[in-house]
Amino acid sequence: MTRTSSRVYKITQEGAFAVLAKAREVEAKGKNVIHMEIGEPDFDTPENIKRAAIEALAKGATHYTPTPGIPELRKAIAERISTDLGVNVDWKNVLVTLGCKEAIFASIMSIVDDGDEVIYPNPGYPAYESITAYAGGKPVPLRLSESNEFRMTPEEVNELMTSRTKAIIINSPHNPCGSVLRKEDVKGIVEVAEDRNAFVISDEIYYPILFDGLKHYSPLSFAKKDNVILVDGFSKRYAMTGWRLGYVVAPSDLVEPMTKLLNNLTSCPNQFVQYAGIEALRGPQDSVKQMVKAYEERRNAVMEKLKEIENITYLRPQGAFYAFINVQKILSRVGMNSEQLVARLIEDYGVAVLHGSSMGAYGEGFIRISFANSVENLIEGISRLKRAFNNMLRR
Numbered sequence: 001m002t003r004t005s006s007r008v009y010k011i012t013q014e015g016a017f018a019v020l021a022k023a024r025e026v027e028a029k030g031k032n033v034i035h036m037e038i039g040e041p042d043f044d045t046p047e048n049i050k051r052a053a054i055e056a057l058a059k060g061a062t063h064y065t066p067t068p069g070i071p072e073l074r075k076a077i078a079e080r081i082s083t084d085l086g087v088n089v090d091w092k093n094v095l096v097t098l099g100c101k102e103a104i105f106a107s108i109m110s111i112v113d114d115g116d117e118v119i120y121p122n123p124g125y126p127a128y129e130s131i132t133a134y135a136g137g138k139p140v141p142l143r144l145s146e147s148n149e150f151r152m153t154p155e156e157v158n159e160l161m162t163s164r165t166k167a168i169i170i171n172s173p174h175n176p177c178g179s180v181l182r183k184e185d186v187k188g189i190v191e192v193a194e195d196r197n198a199f200v201i202s203d204e205i206y207y208p209i210l211f212d213g214l215k216h217y218s219p220l221s222f223a224k225k226d227n228v229i230l231v232d233g234f235s236k237r238y239a240m241t242g243w244r245l246g247y248v249v250a251p252s253d254l255v256e257p258m259t260k261l262l263n264n265l266t267s268c269p270n271q272f273v274q275y276a277g278i279e280a281l282r283g284p285q286d287s288v289k290q291m292v293k294a295y296e297e298r299r300n301a302v303m304e305k306l307k308e309i310e311n312i313t314y315l316r317p318q319g320a321f322y323a324f325i326n327v328q329k330i331l332s333r334v335g336m337n338s339e340q341l342v343a344r345l346i347e348d349y350g351v352a353v354l355h356g357s358s359m360g361a362y363g364e365g366f367i368r369i370s371f372a373n374s375v376e377n378l379i380e381g382i383s384r385l386k387r388a389f390n391n392m393l394r395r
């Protein structure tokens with residue numbers, strides 16, 4: 001018998017945290033580093049939300065709550081889904097979690113048995129692959145590439161479907177590619193899933209962060225069967241990463257098993273944080289609009305500045321706050337992989353980005369730039385990238 005379970009080795013960690021730690025180490029030695037690696041809004045949580053938490057604390061909201069969250073927050077989530085996505089959701093199908101990550105964990109763990117297949121975007125958010133493997137399932141990557149605009153089409157999904165396909169994970173707007181699924185993509189993927197009785201797990205954490213007037217489509221609005229699991233959270237659009245607040249909208253038959261799982265994991269979300277969540281959803285939404293506007297301005301500035309760099313290719317991100325840049329030509333010429341390149345960029349050039357391989361095997365050859373920094377810093381960061389690539393290629 002080994003001391004550790006074999007299951008625990010199937011888990012991988014998010015690379016962005018490791019890159020941030022490396023960048024901080026270099027900073028501690030006195031070197032200036034521009035941060036473009038971490039997927040965390042640089043904005044502070046809006047004041048009205050912070051005030052609501054403080055008031056809740058003052059009133060004694062420091063206790064356990066029901067496992068799926070306080071009814072008022074579950075109702076506020078259902079209301080916002082109906083306002084923003086145009087879909088009616090019963091608040092009893094809403095389960096509050098500690099971040100979208102716990103929502104993803106609970107969703108996959110509640111439906112995946114040994115050998116069940118889960119189709120997921122690769123490159124993509126690493127938890128999809130990691131948790132599927134942890135659950136004993138088989139992660140089936142759907143390769144996103146520049147040639148398909150980093151989108152997932154129903155045809156591509158259909159090709160990967162087998163009798164063991166339990167779920168298809170979609171994420172739009174997409175981390176790390178900044179791509180957005182079109183209406184026909186989402187509708188078609190729901191149809192493919194329903195035909196084969198598979199679930200669609202839809203990670204919509206970036207849904208209002210859309211550019212160029214684009215619209216978000218949730219699979220919930222096309223579903224004819226009760227097969228869609230929506231996972232979402234407050235981290236990105238309300239700049240609430242550290243509060244750890246998210247939710248699942250689960251099909252009715254999954255509510256009870258998922259509640260039991262969440263009860264064993266965390267008992268309940270923090271009580272005072274849930275009151276802050278109600279304020280986030282029901283209070284003014286101006287700060288969300290301002291942040292989205294700032295991300296779009298940064299996207300525009302980044303796209304303009306990137307034109308100065310040779311030997312790279314990239315698409316114009318349509319949502320989220322990332323640009324995914326193909327640096328394969330540079331890697332081949334300098335004989336490095338993306339992780340080695342990122343280490344060199346931090347140490348020698350004072351610029352931190354995320355290596356594409358940390359977002360899945362098909363992310364190799366790319367780096368991710370996050371717009372969670374000021375325009376001024378992003379421009380300086382890209383200047384450093386330009387200098388770095390020019391120097392490396394000259395040698």
Ligand SMILES: Cc1ncc(COP(=O)(O)O)c(C=O)c1O
Nearest residue numbers: 039099100101125175233235246
């Ligand atoms: C696509 C995606 N889903 C889920 C999460 C997890 O967010 P949370 O902070 O709510 O756990 C992230 C965080 O980066 C993400 O990018």
